[in-house]
Amino acid sequence: MYKRSLIHYSVALTSSLLLVNGFTGDYADTHSHSKRADCTTTTVVSGDGCDSLAARCGLDGNTFMSYNPGLDCSKLAVDQWVCCTSGTLPSKRPNENPDGTCYSVPIVDGSTCAALETKYDVTEDEIDQWNAHTWRWTNCSGLQPGMNVCLSPGTPPLPAQNASIPCGLESVGNKECPLKACCGKWGYCGLTEDFCTENKGGAPGTGCQSNCQLLSDFDEVGGGVPSRNVIGYYSNWASNRVCNGVPNTVVPAYLEGTGSSQETLSNDKDLIAELQALKKTNPGLKTMWAVGGWAFNDPPTQDIFSQMASTSANRAAFINNAISQLQSYGFDGLDIDWEYPGTERGGAEDDGKNFLLLLQEFQDAIDKAGRPILLSITAPASYWYLQQFPIVDMAKSVDWINLMTYDIHGAWDIKFGTGVLPHTAIPEVNAAVDMFVKAGVPLKSVNLGIGFYGRTFTLADPSCNTAGCPMTGGGNAGPCTGTSGYLAYGEIDYLIQTKGLQPQYNATSQTMVLTYDNQWIGYENPDTIANKLKYVIKRSMPGVLIWAADLDENNQLLNAVSLFPSILLSSPPHLTCTLPTQPPDRRVVRAPRHVRHRLPADGIWPRTPAGITASVPCDMGNNAGPKQTRACGGPAWGNANAKLCEYGEAMGAAFGHCSGEL
Template sequence: MFSTSRSEPSRILALFVIASTLSISVFGAACTTATVGQPFSTCFDIYTNAGLTAAQFAADNPGLDCSRLQLGQKVCISSGTLPSNTPSPSPNGTCAEYTVVSGDFCAAIATKFGITVDQIEAFNAKTFQWKGCSALQVGFTMCVSPGNPPPISISNCFAPTLPSCSTSRSMRKVAYYAGFGDRRPCGINIAPDDIDWTPYTHVHFAFATITQGLQIQLDDADVPLLKRLVAQKGNHPQLKVIIAVGGWDFSESQPTRDLFSLVISSAPNRNTFITSVASFLSEFGVDGIEYPGAIERNAPATDTPNLTAFFKDLRTALPTQIISCAAPAGYWFLQGFEINKITSSVSYINMMSYDYHGQWDTNVAGQDPVTNPHTSILDMRDSALLYVRAGIDLSMGLAFYARTYQLANSGCKGYGCTMVGGGAPGPCSAAAGILTQFEVDALVKTGITPTLDIASETYWFDNQGSLVTFDQSDTWAAKSQFAATTCFGGTFIW
């Protein structure tokens, strides 16, 4: 029998007509329910076919918004309480889990489990790699009840595993434009206007520096270049321009190498610099700032908490602008960062996943002085594992240049050969151990056939007793694919 407070014959008949839509509870406190979409999808059709008036239906369903019904949602067609199908946490305290399938969205999932979208967001606030209801990923395991988030699946208790994401999602594509690129001594000069910015979402202008008075400044020769770069946004509205502070020479050489520590050392110093940054962004129409993590300056231990405080102050002063950080890819340097604290203040972090090896390996304790790729995808994977548990929005770095080694034995070929330092400078790079991509391409055009090392996804070739290790379009693509499938937020080219 149907348990109902209104037993008019017409209603009893109507209830039998839509019996396929009903779930009858044997408990007196529970109402009789109809399921949206089986077959009726509007409040009017449901209560009409149940023999109810609009007022009766509203009384049975207080707070129900008929404009937001979801397929599968239960509604009352009698007095009583809507039966709950909300999952409970597991006995061990872990939340009830649900794995997202194609076509899912939070409102539908909420309906399925008798919860709200706001509850889904709250349940997953601490779920690893949760990016919000607006960015659900097929295959993602989420919480649909209170409780501890789902554990990361790992093969053993010591080794984290990389997450998995769809490659169809939108990702950042970041480029760096170096001001000195327009005034190379070799004559290969590239102005902002010479580049098609269509594929890119962000471009970082390198570099601004810091004055002794703790003000951000730009070299006079770079001012017109930055203005021309910002002007590109007129033709490429998706493009965001960020000013990058630092540079290797500025960060490592005196008298400027200690300025990074000085800027972040106290609240007044941070405020002085940040105030100048805000004015700079406004003056040039720049969308944000990248501040580097200085990693090899033998800086004081206080730099670690001070850098965290700096990013927090910077975010307070620039609540809507882009703030990024260039961070190391190796554990030795990364341990000096409070990455888990910094990430809440920055828009994204550029992981410098290159220069894993180079001519400096001749002076590294425990490192054999042999040739190695400087952009091995195996090293990139290891770097990603350092960040993976923090759920950080990372961009993976792709190197647009080569590293070179002078071989101890010119007859040795490939990786693993003993080397004695960097290869000869190129006409454009003008430095031992490095060649620009233009120089690499010029050498290949002379008839050199590069060898692909499949394991590392890099190329190498011999150049008159030097080994050159670099990337080409297919290995860049392989690394970009790796970044996409392992949930990086994007890639950047340096």
């Protein structure tokens, strides 16, 4: 009896424990060694309340609440789980994937961390912790559509690749930028702080991704060689100007180009001989022939460079013809001014690669020719165009690169809304030089460009005439150059003299500014050119190039660069240009002062028609002494109607020699 009763009460006690286990989870968790089963759930949707949830579970309100003790019916959240049966509310927390990556979800428009916390049973702190190295993660307030966010521990996912993104983790193959430019956080290339600023310690994609050095980091890098070159271009159209058309006798040759690259020099042998005769008075002079230019990359000649460089046969034909003509006419070298390779100006995608092949094959041919031939290229100061040049490898195949640090601004800026700005400002010149250094080009290969002209603008409001003021377009055309937005230095000097204007020096840009009426002109004068030369010396660059020697006035700017010992004159940068059967008036270029020789004194002209030569004494007070033959270059910069060379219109040395120290 005792034994039976004992068994009976044991069974009853067990039964009571089971009943307790069925109703109170906390008690069971504390006193039972078995895990409580998960309940069956339903998910809260928009508009739900506890009554609708109970009905969906098929329960009355009291039973529903007994399965969900502590549930606040006033704070239901979409995607929240509730129990429809007894048991433990199952965990929604995702687990790390078997391969070690985190469980991630894509962010769509309208996503919030609060919603993720509810849906996946995680906390904001955990989301922050798991996404410390997730692409573009900043914090919960910075969610962006397209992101993939970790909701568990593990390695975060890489961003999806996009063929339209130029660089970085989102680009195909995690590409770097051309020229070692900064790859910004959005996957685009640039050289300003917007692209180059890193987010140290932050998640990837929240700052610069690669090559993050600022251009200013390279300010002190120099070329390590003494200055030596002065390269002066002469524009072939100058001889057709109505006034002060500087001599066409410095134009060494012209090319006639065809798609098959059968280029030949004009057969004007007298003109070429006159140019080469200049070496008699300046043994350091080198004559080069330049091909290309901005206009040459416009129709109808737009694709000639691209076609010529596209095949080995075309390149070989161009190289062989060029070397043959250089040797036949006594030229010292060739300058190639392709503006510019690539599709931006009507070329082909492979232009840059083919341009490099052209230079490498040209240099190989020079080596085989058995005589020294100079080879150079002209390169832009803009990253937009330079990125098409494999410039580091190009530098290895040329004697130097002529960097066009002018025309950085102009009337075309109207579409950018930047207002009036000088086109040769030293901060932007310096940035262009640093761009080459950052790319890996040694400065010993780079000549700095100097403009002998101004870029002009028409002000929207004449009372606002400082840098950055709004403009309506280019300034008035000059009487000689005849082009809106552009004035030769000679025309600017004429304006100053005839209108009594006072130019202003801008210390920030280290350039000159001239304003009158509604006109704004940014330009260089001898003092600002001297600053540019100091910059060249500081950076140990090999020299300067001048665009263009035919824009000077009375040697004012040429004299400013006379400290360089070697003068190199290049032919006009045009590939297709044919001399007429009867050349225009024969004129000679005014030579810069040489440190060991005196030029004939200016201002001793008889009234001489343009194109006629006169014998001028080297010494103004000694008509019986040495003389030099000089030619009248035509009317002054501001006098398009004049027919004669008056006092002060002497154009410079042509034949003969004036000896003596200065």
